[in-house]
Amino acid sequence: MSFFSIRATILLLCVSIASSMLWERLVETYISTLTVTVASDCGSIATTSDSLGATAALPTFVTSLVTTNLRVFPTPVTPSSGKTPDQTSGPSPPPFCTSGVQFQFYKLAKGDAWGPGRIPLNGDYLKPPFHKGDVLSALFGELPLLTGTTKFIGFTNGPADTRTIYGKSTQNTTDYFIIKHTGYFYSSQGGTYQVQVTRDVDEAAWMWWDQKARFGYTSQNADLRAGFQKDDGTFTFSVGPNTYTPYRIMWANAQEYGGFPFVWKGPGGETIVSATQPANGQLFVSCNILEAPYFD
Incomplete structure (x- = not known):
């Protein structure tokens, strides 16, 4: 030739x-x-x-x-001399990621117990307590009324009949509902992080971390559970730099008002995301199919 x-x-x-x-x-x-x-x-x-x-x-x-x-993904970074891997800050995540938090809003109905399409009234009579019930059973066979992405996780307490969900109107009352949040946390810095939901949550919140957030999550194996006037929920975990970790967060409200006081802190006490502070650039819906494939 x-x-x-x-x-x-x-x-x-x-x-x-x-x-x-x-x-x-x-x-x-x-x-x-x-x-x-x-x-x-x-x-x-x-x-x-x-x-x-x-x-x-x-x-x-x-x-x-x-x-x-053509260079879509970042070149691996070798830790600087004298620093351990979990002290090393990595490069920004690659382009073509979908930034933010994916959410799905499910409008359900009042029931005598947790079950498909049903949320029980939150009262002291419940056995087990509301936040220890089978929340996932309520979503069986249900489709979300609203979906989208947001830069926040959490809500301040307010009347159910005036609620908008991350800027989207529900067009009806928002008592007896569940909001599901899913995505990936990209750790630009290795270290210890903490997620906290106080007992002021109305009514309850759950969080699943790592691969359990994608596969094998149940109502009973959540890494964090918080219930109204019952239990604070705190989850502390450590990750290395430049990693993607899946998470799943759910909030359920029963009767009347609802609030979700959520905060996620970094190694230095900085806020990753909260109900009032937008995500700082480390939360993604998905990125690439090997490390951070889409899931819901």
């Missing part, structure tokens, strides 16, 4: 790669090493000559697309 035939073949490959950016974004797999190599090879073609001095140049738009757009 002649020099120009080889160069033409490689040129077509590079153009094909550049035009397939949308597909790469949808697939979202770890190919940063491969794409950097391809980008480097394609870029070098523009200045490579054969033994006769002939050259084959790539159009500028091709080299620009290949070298600037």
